[in-house]
Structures are given as structure tokens and as C-alpha cells.
Amino acid sequence: MTLKNHKHLDNNLTQLNTNGKDAVKIIIRGIAFPLTIIIIWEFAARLGLVNQYFLPSPSKIFDTFSTMFISGELGRHLLASVKRLIYGFLITVIFAIPLGILVGKAKYFRYYVNPTLSFLQQIPPIAWIPIFILWLGIDEANKVAVIVYASFFPVFLNTVQGVNSVDPKLVEVGRAYMLTPMKMVCRIYIPSAVMSIFVGLRLGLSNCWRALVGAELIAASSGIGYLITEGRTLSQPNTIFVAIFTIGIAGSLLDLSLKRAEKKLMPWKKDV
Amino acid sequence: MSSNVLVELQNVGKTFHSAWGSVEALRDINFSCFESEFISIVGASGCGKTTLLRIIAGLEKPSSGEAFFNGEKIEGPGYDRAVVFQEPRLFPWLTVEKNISLPIQSQKGSQKTEQIVEQVLRLVEMSNFRKAYPYELSGGMAQRVAIARALAFEPKALLMDEPFSALDAQTRSRLQLQFIDLWRKTNRTVILVTHDIEEALILSQKVVIMTPSPGTIKETLEIPLAYPRNKDTLEFIELRKYILKSIL
Numbered sequence: 001m002t003l004k005n006h007k008h009l010d011n012n013l014t015q016l017n018t019n020g021k022d023a024v025k026i027i028i029r030g031i032a033f034p035l036t037i038i039i040i041w042e043f044a045a046r047l048g049l050v051n052q053y054f055l056p057s058p059s060k061i062f063d064t065f066s067t068m069f070i071s072g073e074l075g076r077h078l079l080a081s082v083k084r085l086i087y088g089f090l091i092t093v094i095f096a097i098p099l100g101i102l103v104g105k106a107k108y109f110r111y112y113v114n115p116t117l118s119f120l121q122q123i124p125p126i127a128w129i130p131i132f133i134l135w136l137g138i139d140e141a142n143k144v145a146v147i148v149y150a151s152f153f154p155v156f157l158n159t160v161q162g163v164n165s166v167d168p169k170l171v172e173v174g175r176a177y178m179l180t181p182m183k184m185v186c187r188i189y190i191p192s193a194v195m196s197i198f199v200g201l202r203l204g205l206s207n208c209w210r211a212l213v214g215a216e217l218i219a220a221s222s223g224i225g226y227l228i229t230e231g232r233t234l235s236q237p238n239t240i241f242v243a244i245f246t247i248g249i250a251g252s253l254l255d256l257s258l259k260r261a262e263k264k265l266m267p268w269k270k271d272v
Numbered sequence: 273m274s275s276n277v278l279v280e281l282q283n284v285g286k287t288f289h290s291a292w293g294s295v296e297a298l299r300d301i302n303f304s305c306f307e308s309e310f311i312s313i314v315g316a317s318g319c320g321k322t323t324l325l326r327i328i329a330g331l332e333k334p335s336s337g338e339a340f341f342n343g344e345k346i347e348g349p350g351y352d353r354a355v356v357f358q359e360p361r362l363f364p365w366l367t368v369e370k371n372i373s374l375p376i377q378s379q380k381g382s383q384k385t386e387q388i389v390e391q392v393l394r395l396v397e398m399s400n401f402r403k404a405y406p407y408e409l410s411g412g413m414a415q416r417v418a419i420a421r422a423l424a425f426e427p428k429a430l431l432m433d434e435p436f437s438a439l440d441a442q443t444r445s446r447l448q449l450q451f452i453d454l455w456r457k458t459n460r461t462v463i464l465v466t467h468d469i470e471e472a473l474i475l476s477q478k479v480v481i482m483t484p485s486p487g488t489i490k491e492t493l494e495i496p497l498a499y500p501r502n503k504d505t506l507e508f509i510e511l512r513k514y515i516l517k518s519i520l
Contacts, residue, residue: 169361175348176329176355177375177425187374191365268365268405 056238064238080222088147100159125150125211143215150211151204158200162193198262209251279305284337296486297323310462312472313480320487321465329355329431354422356432360414362406369402372421392420412443429461469515474501481518
């Protein structure tokens, strides 16, 4: 028995130890596909198989990227977008999590709010932009509002879910072992909700990144989304592609950083 | 052995009500357990043996009759009783040592807690895994941690609800032997619920036989065999046959 069990743990430990090697493998595997596409694309562009105006070659896009990066233009727009994202997301976190805990704990409250929530959930954040502009003006507030709207529901709903999904068997252990109400909340309810809340945060973050770009496409004078509009009006497909790639890469990095935080915060989770 | 009655149930009955009707789980249960005694409660599934244990644990209130622990009426869980459930029920976000120390830390203080944790982990042979998280443990290891958590609570009585039933045969018999050693070392009162007659016979001094619908106590048998017990002796086999017949 013990032999088998030790092995079980050993496997886990070796998994941890070889993480570095695994990471390299994972990166190589993840990069292989886009790299192939880029190489084929580059050849197709150089051989004149595609119109450079519609689809500039990767090397041209990269040239534009470096000029924009060096001049600081790209950084300025990215910073503008990220700033909005941080403001909006913070507002969401400050309101959605406490409200979610409250609604999760109150048994019947959800029957009153659920139909309204599912109605609101169906409306894409971008559809609100004109009305937000009307209400909040053309400046920053309307974009922040869109971000809050886009991220609020996943964070709120997952918090409610998290508070509700506490395993009653673990709660019973707490009762049987005479845990104080304070310990019940801190050691049972909160940790078991945290997992679900984090799922909501990740979903919310990727939602609002997408909504933000949408908002900037419609009404902004800075930001990554604005860069696309600018590229369109100035007929610069290179700029558009730089912006698109930046959006994808920045979004992935955001998600990755939340994943990292999740792993730090919840070392008890097997798979991240 | 002291002869104080530790657990006493008088005419206890329990009926569960639900949307589709009522179920009488227990009727007219009279049961007592002395200090330092090891009693097993056996019976087919659905005979109310778990309910009986949960009443003693204070997790369930009897519908009729009264339950006493150490002379006092049972009103809820208490520091004098610790439950080992059918599943380990460890908190996944706490390490092995934190799982064990959580219920006792505020009473015993951190230094004493540290000592107790070390001691119980040694008893269940899990000292090497104190920093491990539950997901890193196999079923048998997790159940041993659950037993350690109960021991660390330093209860007057250990209440165990089929703690070995989810384990494979070899792990189970090894844990049973370890547990008998443990019981003889600590000399604690143990009430064990099980559907496994052999387990009851290997471990306990008394076997309470229950029959279902509604759950009643049919008979209480003294097991006069010396520890460690041998499954292959004639007496053991006879007892097993007898209990099996009574249960059916």
C-alpha cells in the first residue's frame, strides 16, 4: 500500500520538478502552428500571390510594428487601453464580488434578480455604447462603463455560484469539529468560493478586453481600438494588423497573469 | 477498564420527513456504551446505523426519546466527540497538518497544537506528508489523515461511520490492524458503524446488530476473542455466520 502511495506522491513531485522542461515543450508546441502560418503567408506575399494592399506581408507588418513601437505611438495607445481596462475592472471587482456574496447568501434574492440578469446578459456591451456616450459624454467614462458592463456579469454570477456551491459535507465537518462561525467563513466558505470567483475574473477580464476594443472602435481618440479606426481611415492595413496582433497578444498576457495569480493563490488545485 | 456509561440512548426514535413522505429510520433504540469500550454497530444498508451515530455525534436530533453523552443530554456536536466520516472530508485548500490543526488551534495554542499534530501524524504513519495537499494523497492516506484529525481533537469518544469502506481490500485490512494498535495505545472509546461483519469482529469488543425498516437493535453480542484476532479460527467463523444470519 505505502509503496503505491509514495509513488503517487512522487509522480506529483516529479511533475513539479520537470515543470521547466515542460514549459519549453509547451511553448514550442504552441508556437509551431502560428509560425507555419506566418512562414507560408510571408512566402505568398513575396511571390505576389496576394495583393499587398489587402494583406501585407508579416515582415512589413513587423516593420510598422517596430517603427510604432520605437516612436512610442504603440505604447501610448496600449497604455490608454490598459488604463481604461484597469479602472473598469477594478470597479467591477469592488462591486460584483461583495454583491455576489450577498446575493449568494440570501436564499430568495436570486429569484428576483435572475430574469433581469439573463435579459441584460443577452445584450452585447457594444450595443450600449451610443447610450453611454449620451449619458456619460465622449470622454473616458463611456468606455469604462462598457468595461464594467462587460465584466460585471461573469464576476457576479460566478461569485454567487461560488458562495452557493460550498460542499455541505465540509460544512458538516466544520460543525462536528466545533469551528467558530468566523472560522467557518474564513476556512470553508471563502476558500471554496475563491475558485469559482477566479473563473469569473478570468472570464470577465477577457470579456472586457474585447468590449473595450469595440468601444474604442466606435468612439475614442486613443487606444488600440482607435488605432484600427485610424488605420482604416488612412488606408494603412499595416497599422490595422499591428493593432489586431497587439490586441491578441495583450489579451493572452492578461489571461496568463491571472492564471499565474490563481496558481499562487490556490496551490491546492491540481490542474491550472 | 472503568465502568462509567459514556453514551446512553433511551427509547430513541427518528423519523425523516420529506416531500414524498416520511421514513422511520430508528425506533425505540436503547443503547449504552461504557468508557474505553470499542463497539461496532452492524446492519444492512438502510438500517439506520449511520443515523444512530449521527445522533450520538449531535449532527441529528432524535424525534423521540433522549440521548446522553457523559451524563449530559446531547444538544449538538461537542468537544468530547470526534467523527470520522465515510469519506475523508479533508479541506482541499489546507495541507495535511493544517487540516489536523484547524479545529484545535484556538483551544490548545500553537505550541501544544504543533506537538499534537506531530504525535497523531506519527500514530497514523503520515509524518512525511504533513506539507502535502489532500489532492496529493491516495484514498487510504487521506482516510488516515481524517483519523489523525479526529485523534488530535482528543475526544472522549471516536465516532466512525464506515471509515474503511471506500478503501481497497489490502489497504482496509492494514488500516484495521493499525487502528486496533492505535486504540489499544490510546484506550479511547470507539463507536464504529460498519456493514462489514468481519471488520466488526476484528476490531470490537461488542457488536450491536441492527435490522432495518424501521431500524431497531436486534441483539448486542460480546466478542470474547483476544486481540489480535485471527479470522481463521473456528470461533471467529461461527460468530460471523451467526451475525450474518441475524442481519438477514
